[in-house]
Amino acid sequence: MNSTEIRRQWENAAPGWARWESTVAAWMQPATDTMFSLAGVSPGARVLDIACGAGSQTLVAARSVGADGHVVASDIAHSMVQHVRENARAAGLANVTTLVGAAEDLAVDPNSFDAVICRLGLMLFAAPANALTAAHRALRPGGRLAAVVFTTPDANPFMARPLQVLLRHSGKTPPAPGRPGIFSLGAPGRLAALLTEAGFADVHERTVSLHLRLPAAADALTMIQQAFGLYRAIIEDSPEPVRDAAWAEVGSTLASFESPSGFVAPAEVIVVAGTRPA
Numbered sequence: 381m382n383s384t385e386i387r388r389q390w391e392n393a394a395p396g397w398a399r400w401e402s403t404v405a406a407w408m409q410p411a412t413d414t415m416f417s418l419a420g421v422s423p424g425a426r427v428l429d430i431a432c433g434a435g436s437q438t439l440v441a442a443r444s445v446g447a448d449g450h451v452v453a454s455d456i457a458h459s460m461v462q463h464v465r466e467n468a469r470a471a472g473l474a475n476v477t478t479l480v481g482a483a484e485d486l487a488v489d490p491n492s493f494d495a496v497i498c499r500l501g502l503m504l505f506a507a508p509a510n511a512l513t514a515a516h517r518a519l520r521p522g523g524r525l526a527a528v529v530f531t532t533p534d535a536n537p538f539m540a541r542p543l544q545v546l547l548r549h550s551g552k553t554p555p556a557p558g559r560p561g562i563f564s565l566g567a568p569g570r571l572a573a574l575l576t577e578a579g580f581a582d583v584h585e586r587t588v589s590l591h592l593r594l595p596a597a598a599d600a601l602t603m604i605q606q607a608f609g610l611y612r613a614i615i616e617d618s619p620e621p622v623r624d625a626a627w628a629e630v631g632s633t634l635a636s637f638e639s640p641s642g643f644v645a646p647a648e649v650i651v652v653a654g655t656r657p658a
């Protein structure tokens with residue numbers, strides 16, 4: 381999948397992503413806190429948020445850096461960035477600016493950021509190594525990057541099982557190693573190695589366990605259908621009966637996460653961090 385296809389996929393998913401972003405924000409909060417702390421998002425900092433989506437973490441970063449700091453939110457999809465602008469304006473945050481473009485081709489001044497953050501983005505990029513090189517260039521010496529990616533299919537059954545179902549019904553195969561995919565950077569050490577190759581020092585990974593909580597499995601199904609660009613793209617070109625059968629089976633699969641307290645699914649992410657050497 382190239383950058384043009386990825387952009388189209390996420391332009392289409394942007395309205396749904398924006399609708400579900402508060403759920404994603406609550407789900408990811410422990411990982412987001414860790415990412416901010418490892419990247420050094422603190423009062424007065426200049427922060428670059430890569431693959432910002434609808435910007436829930438952008439706005440938290442903007443509040444953390446305060447009026448003396450600044451956040452540049454960047455995403456490949458114009459519609460995502462539009463949501464960030466509207467949300468920042470509605471929140472009265474004047475310290476957020478936006479940038480549309482692939483992370484691999486970041487058009488920002490070199491040495492101009494104290495921190496780079498990227499939540500749930502890198503594994504979806506056509507060329508994550510190039511994005512890390514661009515982020516390294518954007519940081520001042522001593523500046524830090526922290527990023528969040530999903531770990532493995534076993535540790536993320538809510539993400540993995542629907543993916544298998546959609547791939548089987550559509551007759552497609554999982555992405556080949558090295559291609560964009562939900563779990564493409566989730567093996568222990570994989571993303572850390574990419575950071576080291578891009579020139580980062582003091583590279584380390586922290587695993588964070590999470591739970592996605594929703595009222596019912598039907599909500600999880602709607603969330604995947606509306607917001608998850610990659611999942612939507614797998615099945616969108618299949619005939620309607622195939623799509624219907626695939627989504628019905630995804631719904632049954634998700635029902636296994638229902639309990640008397642609602643839908644509760646375990647998940648696991650890695651927060652990886654590194655420093656641009658001084």
Ligand SMILES: C[S@@+](CC[C@H](N)C(=O)[O-])C[C@H]1O[C@@H](n2cnc3c(N)ncnc32)[C@H](O)[C@@H]1O
Nearest residue numbers: 390431432433455456457482483499500501505
């Ligand atoms: C799963 S969403 C995560 C959004 C946000 N970071 C969050 O955690 O809520 C992935 C985002 O990556 C963006 N994206 C995908 N490929 C990209 C690329 N090559 N460069 C920049 N953004 C990209 C998509 O448009 C989408 O907004």
